[in-house]
Amino acid sequence: MRDIRLDAMFQQVAAKAEELRCGTAPEELIGSPTVRAAAGLIAGISLNSTTFTDKGAWSMLDEVQKRTVVHFRPVSKYAAWLESDLEEKRLREDAETDEQRSFRQYIEWQTETTYCMEFELKSRLAEAIAVLAKRSSVDAMRAFADDDEEALRMARALKEVGSALEKMGITP
Secondary structure: OOOHHHOHHHHHHHHHHHHHHOOOOHHHOOOOHHHHHHHHHHHHHHHHOOOOOHHHHHHHHHHHHHHHHHHHOOOOHHHHHHHHHHHHHHHHHHOOOHHHHHHHHHHHHHOOOOOOOOOOOOHHHHHHHHHHHHHOOHHHHHHHOOOHHHHHHHHHHHHHHHHHHHHOOOOO
8 A cells, every 4th residue: 555645745735734834824835726725725624623524625625726726827727617617506596496595505504614612701791691692683683784694694693602601501
């Protein structure tokens, strides 16, 4: 069996990932788009403590590579591919029924990156946040949001915080 560490591609990606760890800005990385995209994907996974299946990681790498190439070479064949992919996605979304759209948005919402936050908070403040979460609504958030979608996300976020506080035994 071949040792993956002797593979030239592995060594290039490892070198770029090390450069990122040592403080090199992502836009200053040089090398092929595939290597830069792979290093960026690895760094992103490390920063967000995210795990992917092999299929998911390769799919993400393909997408990141396309976007990297398009960013640095907008006249490349990848730019045309990405443009056609985005157009096909837009056409599919336009053809969706309300039920299909709702289901797709629900799936996208469920597959968003999840952050696990841990912080200390005085009990009186935690109780106040629990009350805020209980009384929050999309209508209440509209005053602070740019649009309805942002108000909906803010209300959902407060409900999530309220649920987490409730699980800890803090209820309004």
